[in-house]
Amino acid sequence: MAKEFRPKARRPRGFQDRRGAQLAAERALVAKIAAVYEAWGFEGLETSAFEYADCLGKFLPDQDRPNEGVFALEDDDQQWMALRYDLTAPLARFVAENFDALPKPYRRWAAGPVWRNEKPGPGRFREFWQCDADTVGAASPAADAEMIAVACAGLEAAGLKAGQYRININTRRLLNGVLASIGADDPAKRLSVLRAIDKLDRLGVDGVRLLLGKGRRDESGDFTRGAELSEADAERVLAFVTAGRGSREETLSALSAVAANADTEAGLAELGAIDEALGALGIGAAQARFDPGIVRGLEYYTGPVFEAELIGSPDEEENVIRYGSVGGGGRYDDLVARFTGQLVPATGFSIGVSRLAAALQALGEQQADGPVVILALDQTRMGAYLAMAQELRAAGVRAEVYLGQSGMKAQMKYADRRGAPIAVIEGEDEVKKGVVTLKDLKLGAALAKAIEGNEAWRKGRPAQIEAPRAELAAAVKRMLAEGGALAPSN
Amino acid sequence: MAKEFRPKARRPRGFQDRRGAQLAAERALVAKIAAVYEAWGFEGLETSAFEYADCLGKFLPDQDRPNEGVFALEDDDQQWMALRYDLTAPLARFVAENFDALPKPYRRWAAGPVWRNEKPGPGRFREFWQCDADTVGAASPAADAEMIAVACAGLEAAGLKAGQYRININTRRLLNGVLASIGADDPAKRLSVLRAIDKLDRLGVDGVRLLLGKGRRDESGDFTRGAELSEADAERVLAFVTAGRGSREETLSALSAVAANADTEAGLAELGAIDEALGALGIGAAQARFDPGIVRGLEYYTGPVFEAELIGSPDEEENVIRYGSVGGGGRYDDLVARFTGQLVPATGFSIGVSRLAAALQALGEQQADGPVVILALDQTRMGAYLAMAQELRAAGVRAEVYLGQSGMKAQMKYADRRGAPIAVIEGEDEVKKGVVTLKDLKLGAALAKAIEGNEAWRKGRPAQIEAPRAELAAAVKRMLAEGGALAPSN
Numbered sequence: 017m018a019k020e021f022r023p024k025a026r027r028p029r030g031f032q033d034r035r036g037a038q039l040a041a042e043r044a045l046v047a048k049i050a051a052v053y054e055a056w057g058f059e060g061l062e063t064s065a066f067e068y069a070d071c072l073g074k075f076l077p078d079q080d081r082p083n084e085g086v087f088a089l090e091d092d093d094q095q096w097m098a099l100r101y102d103l104t105a106p107l108a109r110f111v112a113e114n115f116d117a118l119p120k121p122y123r124r125w126a127a128g129p130v131w132r133n134e135k136p137g138p139g140r141f142r143e144f145w146q147c148d149a150d151t152v153g154a155a156s157p158a159a160d161a162e163m164i165a166v167a168c169a170g171l172e173a174a175g176l177k178a179g180q181y182r183i184n185i186n187t188r189r190l191l192n193g194v195l196a197s198i199g200a201d202d203p204a205k206r207l208s209v210l211r212a213i214d215k216l217d218r219l220g221v222d223g224v225r226l227l228l229g230k231g232r233r234d235e236s237g238d239f240t241r242g243a244e245l246s247e248a249d250a251e252r253v254l255a256f257v258t259a260g261r262g263s264r265e266e267t268l269s270a271l272s273a274v275a276a277n278a279d280t281e282a283g284l285a286e287l288g289a290i291d292e293a294l295g296a297l298g299i300g301a302a303q304a305r306f307d308p309g310i311v312r313g314l315e316y317y318t319g320p321v322f323e324a325e326l327i328g329s330p331d332e333e334e335n336v337i338r339y340g341s342v343g344g345g346g347r348y349d350d351l352v353a354r355f356t357g358q359l360v361p362a363t364g365f366s367i368g369v370s371r372l373a374a375a376l377q378a379l380g381e382q383q384a385d386g387p388v389v390i391l392a393l394d395q396t397r398m399g400a401y402l403a404m405a406q407e408l409r410a411a412g413v414r415a416e417v418y419l420g421q422s423g424m425k426a427q428m429k430y431a432d433r434r435g436a437p438i439a440v441i442e443g444e445d446e447v448k449k450g451v452v453t454l455k456d457l458k459l460g461a462a463l464a465k466a467i468e469g470n471e472a473w474r475k476g477r478p479a480q481i482e483a484p485r486a487e488l489a490a491a492v493k494r495m496l497a498e499g500g501a502l503a504p505s506n
Numbered sequence: 507m508a509k510e511f512r513p514k515a516r517r518p519r520g521f522q523d524r525r526g527a528q529l530a531a532e533r534a535l536v537a538k539i540a541a542v543y544e545a546w547g548f549e550g551l552e553t554s555a556f557e558y559a560d561c562l563g564k565f566l567p568d569q570d571r572p573n574e575g576v577f578a579l580e581d582d583d584q585q586w587m588a589l590r591y592d593l594t595a596p597l598a599r600f601v602a603e604n605f606d607a608l609p610k611p612y613r614r615w616a617a618g619p620v621w622r623n624e625k626p627g628p629g630r631f632r633e634f635w636q637c638d639a640d641t642v643g644a645a646s647p648a649a650d651a652e653m654i655a656v657a658c659a660g661l662e663a664a665g666l667k668a669g670q671y672r673i674n675i676n677t678r679r680l681l682n683g684v685l686a687s688i689g690a691d692d693p694a695k696r697l698s699v700l701r702a703i704d705k706l707d708r709l710g711v712d713g714v715r716l717l718l719g720k721g722r723r724d725e726s727g728d729f730t731r732g733a734e735l736s737e738a739d740a741e742r743v744l745a746f747v748t749a750g751r752g753s754r755e756e757t758l759s760a761l762s763a764v765a766a767n768a769d770t771e772a773g774l775a776e777l778g779a780i781d782e783a784l785g786a787l788g789i790g791a792a793q794a795r796f797d798p799g800i801v802r803g804l805e806y807y808t809g810p811v812f813e814a815e816l817i818g819s820p821d822e823e824e825n826v827i828r829y830g831s832v833g834g835g836g837r838y839d840d841l842v843a844r845f846t847g848q849l850v851p852a853t854g855f856s857i858g859v860s861r862l863a864a865a866l867q868a869l870g871e872q873q874a875d876g877p878v879v880i881l882a883l884d885q886t887r888m889g890a891y892l893a894m895a896q897e898l899r900a901a902g903v904r905a906e907v908y909l910g911q912s913g914m915k916a917q918m919k920y921a922d923r924r925g926a927p928i929a930v931i932e933g934e935d936e937v938k939k940g941v942v943t944l945k946d947l948k949l950g951a952a953l954a955k956a957i958e959g960n961e962a963w964r965k966g967r968p969a970q971i972e973a974p975r976a977e978l979a980a981a982v983k984r985m986l987a988e989g990g991a992l993a994p995s996n
Contacts, residue, residue, distance in 0.1 A: 022844070022846075023561050024845070025561060025598075025603040025845040025846070026558065026561070026599075026603060027554060027599075028585075028587050029583065029585075031554030031555075031556060032554060033552070033600055033604075034552045035549060035550060035551045036549045036550065036551075039551065039552050043550065047537070055877075055904045056895075056904075056905075056906060057876075057924070058906075059525060059526050060526065060533065061523065061524070061525045061526075061529065062523070062524045062525070063517075063523045064517060064522060064523065065555070065619065065621070065633055066518045066521060068516065068518055070511075070513040071513050071515060073513075087556075087579060089577060089579045092623075093519065095518075108515075109515045109516075110515075110517075110523055113515040113516060113517065119923035120910055120920070121908075121910045123909075133582075151909055154909035155911070156885070156888070156909055156911070158888045158892060159909045161892075162909070169899075293889060293892055295889065296892040297892050297896055354512070354513070355514070356512075357512060386547075387547035398646070398648045399783060402648060402786040402787050403788075406787055409545050409546065414545045415546075415547060416547025416548075417648070417652075418611075419611045419641055419644035419646055419648060419652070420610055420611045421645070421646070430609050430610070433609035434547070434549070434609050
């Protein structure tokens with residue numbers, strides 16, 4: 017016989033496998049945010065993973081060649097298809113295709129993976145989840161305000177507390193007004209200025225000042241050419257982008273002093289209307305503020321833009337730790353018009369699920385317990401073990417029987433690896449006495465940790481009790497409650 | 507300026523967009539089945555959408571060329587990647603890649619889309635969801651029985667009642683034994699026999715008899731060549747595949763009379779052990795039976811195979827309506843060995859989410875209501891409307907404000923399209939009186955339906971009440987309860 021081909025088992029480059037507690041946390045996050053979106057009247061939509069390449073367009077951040085940055089292939093009818101790179105482009109296609117059949121405004125939420133064909137790097141994956149809400153067909157600033165408010169509600173449902181996050185708001189119209197006021201009409205110059213502004217968080221005012229002027233040399237010696245604004249123009253831009261204040265009202269009044277032309281007037285009116293609607297929705301200064309330094313990369317934004325920022329607790333030196341953006345959005349009035357020519361105003365917000373989950377974990381979310389594990393010490397009594405598991409499940413306790421062939425020690429190790437709070441043992445002795453032994457593995461682990469490095473703990477037995485077989489479920493539930501173990505949800 | 511390119515908005519061929527109630531039903535289904543899997547101690551896993559093509563193998567039903575039937579593309583490092591066509595092949599890759607780090611047995615559940623590059627047809631999509639549970643590293647028939655039992659629990663959690671479904675069980679070992687007893691060792695002959703058996707449901711005993719013999723001409727005149735068994739061998743096969751009886755015990759005893767060799771002995775012993783474990787798990791004859799006619803297409807099965815069948819209510823002439831298979835699975839002991847050479851016994855069950863959801867809908871599942879819609883009759887009072895929506899959400903009622911620019915009539919039509927149970931109206935009169943008007947749209951719709959075709963209903967007003975503005979939430983909740991509307995879940 018020919019030598020068998022054995023492929024090497026390997027995950028594709030730049031992709032992730034997620035399992036257990038990490039995956040459960042992300043899924044729970046999506047479920048909580050989706051419940052908020054539903055409560056706010058958004059309707060679920062799941063479009064296909066593929067779109068025709070011409071429908072997707074070329075709105076991917078920092079990509080200006082078609083098919084650049086996406087996973088594309090040719091279908092057998094010679095049409096190019098690509099996997100979606102976000103949930104907004106498919107929404108625009110869906111609305112254009114089904115315009116007459118949809119209620120207008122069309123409020124939809126969506127959650128799912130998106131794919132980007134980029135060079136993988138640490139923490140930079142080619143597949144990740146987004147969870148979006150959008151309102152298509154509403155030009156009102158109230159719709160933008162609602163996006164901000166529903167994002168706040170979603171982040172809070174996900175477990176963030178007041179003061180742990182903030183939505184920063186700006187509008188493209190204000191940026192356009194400031195660019196007009198310094199005569200930056202040339203697209204290349206506009207782009208240099210916007211890129212410089214976008215680095216405010218990372219480089220501070222002095223760094224941005226250099227990038228607005230001649231340019232900046234970084235620590236490694238690399239030189240970035242600047243936008244070559246005059247000193248006065250650079251200061252005007254800086255005064256604008258640093259006009260953010262504690263409350264939205266204060267920022268609006270600071271901004272009105274900076275530049276005055278048709279665009280800035282329109283921008284300020286827009287932000288004023290958003291502020292009013294946010295007030296009606298109960299969104300205070302701590303949750304959402306105006307920040308003229310927010311740019312947002314995607315080219316399709318036409319008006320207000322939003323960015324959700326996570327804020328950690330102050331450390332010992334009272335420095336606030338920033339985790340960066342966990343979501344964003346804005347108004348994109350031209351995206352449906354790309355297909356139909358008809359202007360359809362739209363606004364939306366996208367929460368980056370994986371990033372938010374990672375941040376929540378860093379903020380100290382609790383690890384969920386595994387199931388109760390029933391050891392299988394005697395293969396001829398398998399039926400009795402299976403029946404025990406059914407009893408526990410019927411009582412609302414997650415449970416399983418060890419189904420391998422190994423001995424006691426390996427089975428206990430298995431229970432540990434599963435994060436089991438309790439191991440149920442019914443050996444020969446227990447059968448004779450009509451009891452089961454319940455080992456409290458969480459207590460055992462805690463004891464082991466408390467006396468870490470001290471061999472004495474080996475002599476002490478981890479907490480365990482005997483319970484009459486007939487009272488198995490009740491005894492397990494009692495031990496789970498006493499041990500402070502998380503009650504299983506079903 | 508150059509004429510703008512306007513792509514035609516169109517969904518790719520063979521793909522679906524799903525929205526609203528249909529999507530919600532499918533998502534709820536996955537959540538319910540996942541909760542069962544978790545309760546049974548299975549741990550969630552989400553692998554990447556892509557796998558390297560050599561890792562996927564060529565186990566796709568009815569495909570024997572590599573890359574046939576999958577969506578594949580070449581990565582920029584010249585490795586071919588393909589989207590997964592099921593959730594089992596990625597599991598085998600994951601286990602082989604992470605073998606040492608996993609608890610063994612490794613129990614995992616997974617839910618997500620899979621992709622098949624097939625010719626699209628009615629009801630035949632190129633992207634659909636599966637929801638699987640698998641135990642890897644357990645050779646025990648108890649593990650197979652558990653798969654059957656957890657499938658029963660999952661289908662019941664999804665909303666099926668006893669008698670609406672059944673798991674049909676067989677084992678490849680029995681089939682092998684019967685094939686050996688008629689001397690069908692040649693792979694081509696084996697395949698013809700198995701294909702003939704697989705058509706029992708559709709063609710009946712007489713049709714299969716023809717296919718086991720010379721061949722069969724169908725109604726259109728097309729001729730299918732048969733397996734060319736002798737008459738005696740054909741009858742032996744038929745006696746075997748029709749040996750299924752009401753209870754598992756009866757089938758086992760009927761089967762033991764049909765053919766006796768090493769394979770059938772092993773197969774019967776295997777089914778006997780599964781029967782015993784199913785008994786311990788409380789799975790009766792109505793839920794799971796042995797059916798020697800079950801073949802299952804996937805080539806990787808090595809032992810027991812399962813198929814979940816939906817059974818409709820008997821119609822007026824007492825014919826039971828069959829919806830066909832909504833899931834299946836079996837034992838595949840060789841799939842990890844493909845990578846490592848090391849035999850790792852495994853068994854699993856996959857539920858076809860879309861098909862099950864469609865069947866549940868046909869069985870008469872209730873349509874969920876949309877959100878309460880607050881009309882926006884005066885744009886200057888938008889803040890007041892937004893605040894009402896927040897009050898309703900805080901009281902646990904799904905609610906939204908109409909955010910378009912249209913008049914009263916269009917807004918009422920919008921509320922209808924959303925499936926809103928109630929429209930909240932606060933016009934000039936209501937503001938003066940300090941009240942809101944609540945229109946019971948479900949009652950309105952019911953009245954309209956009751957007097958369908960009769961124009962008289964237009965004169966009657968749909969049920970509506972006035973409530974003090976301060977009692978908005980309480981009044982809405984009362985109307986929802988009275989109207990028999992489904993209580994919102996949050």
